[in-house]
Amino acid sequence: MLELYGQKFSSRLLIGTARYPSLNVMQEAVKNSGAEIVTVSVRRENAGGKDGDTFWNIIRELNVKVLPNTAGCYSVEDAVSTAQLARELFNTQWIKLEVIGDKASLQPDVIGTLEATKILLAEGFEVFPYCTEDLTVAKRLVDAGCKVVMPWGSQIGSGKGIVHEDALKRMRAELPGISLIIDAGLGAPSHAAKALEMGYDAVLLNTAVAGSGNPVKMAKAFAQALEAGRAAFEAGMMKPREIAQASTPVAGTPFANAARSS
Amino acid sequence: MQKTAVQEKAAITLTINGERKELRASSPRALLAELEFEGEFFAIAINRRVVPKARWNEDVLRDGDHVEIVTSRQGG
Numbered sequence: 001m002l003e004l005y006g007q008k009f010s011s012r013l014l015i016g017t018a019r020y021p022s023l024n025v026m027q028e029a030v031k032n033s034g035a036e037i038v039t040v041s042v043r044r045e046n047a048g049g050k051d052g053d054t055f056w057n058i059i060r061e062l063n064v065k066v067l068p069n070t071a072g073c074y075s076v077e078d079a080v081s082t083a084q085l086a087r088e089l090f091n092t093q094w095i096k097l098e099v100i101g102d103k104a105s106l107q108p109d110v111i112g113t114l115e116a117t118k119i120l121l122a123e124g125f126e127v128f129p130y131c132t133e134d135l136t137v138a139k140r141l142v143d144a145g146c147k148v149v150m151p152w153g154s155q156i157g158s159g160k161g162i163v164h165e166d167a168l169k170r171m172r173a174e175l176p177g178i179s180l181i182i183d184a185g186l187g188a189p190s191h192a193a194k195a196l197e198m199g200y201d202a203v204l205l206n207t208a209v210a211g212s213g214n215p216v217k218m219a220k221a222f223a224q225a226l227e228a229g230r231a232a233f234e235a236g237m238m239k240p241r242e243i244a245q246a247s248t249p250v251a252g253t254p255f256a257n258a259a260r261s262s
Numbered sequence: 263m264q265k266t267a268v269q270e271k272a273a274i275t276l277t278i279n280g281e282r283k284e285l286r287a288s289s290p291r292a293l294l295a296e297l298e299f300e301g302e303f304f305a306i307a308i309n310r311r312v313v314p315k316a317r318w319n320e321d322v323l324r325d326g327d328h329v330e331i332v333t334s335r336q337g338g
Binding site for chain 2: 043086
């Protein structure tokens with residue numbers, strides 16, 4: 001079971017709710033993904049409440065746990081204020097903390113992230129910090145009190161998968177008691193399987209499903225990949241070898257050492 | 263009944279979601295009514311301080327206040 005701040009989940013997928021062709025497709029994709037946690041954002045309401053309600057009603061019908069984000073925040077102050085609004089709006093201590101440092105790469109400002117994390121933890125939040133593969137930063141987040149850390153696989157929306165595999169493997173080995181989630185950059189179900197094979201606890205993705213040719217079908221593909229990846233991790237994979245090793249026993253091979261007819 | 267209270271008050275300048283407006287509302291709830299917002303699924307902050315829903319009738323809006331009214335949207 002996946003454990004996040006004391007709550008247990010059977011699905012290891014956290015799925016985003018943005019960029020689907022329609023709300024209906026989003027709803028069906030989330031259902032088909034088996035995800036028990038969805039990410040949502042907090043945005044200014046300028047339409048008098050008509051638009052927000054439609055979206056929120058669909059989320060409520062899905063009967064899933066909501067993880068609000070601070071997407072689009074470039075400062076500690078904005079991220080903390082957004083988190084406080086999210087807590088009031090969704091009545092949850094959970095916050096996916098994003099403090100972005102660079103507009104082009106959407107790379108997290110890890111220093112600001114750590115600073116905002118400390119403020120939010122002190123206020124009773126359960127912080128899911130979006131960070132990079134940097135082990136020192138991850139350790140500082142854990143030292144601050146995070147039970148969950150969410151390093152990127154690659155840049156948000158890039159679909160490139162796990163770019164810094166060695167660093168992320170090291171992070172997994174160094175933080176055994178922490179729930180680690182690969183957040184961002186996954187594109188194919190095989191990327192998600194890989195993350196779980198590496199011992200990561202879960203993945204968080206959005207565009208890989210929403211931006212696929214058939215989000216409802218792709219959602220299922222990710223669910224299956226995650227199941228396979230986790231089973232492989234639990235089973236324990238063979239160690240790679242440098243040279244071949246015959247899988248079929250050599251003893252008793254017909255015609256071994258027999259004279260050739262011509 | 264909020265409306266009556268609203269009409270008796272002089273206009274104040276509020277910045278609502280980044281936009282300056284002349285309004286008469288004296289509380290967050292009166293503000294939602296004056297802006298003709300429907301429903302309840304909002305969170306409100308005055309000058310970055312979140313106002314819990316339980317205090318929407320009580321907290322006082324003052325001239326020059328910056329108000330954020332937010333709701334849930336799609337997110338990754």
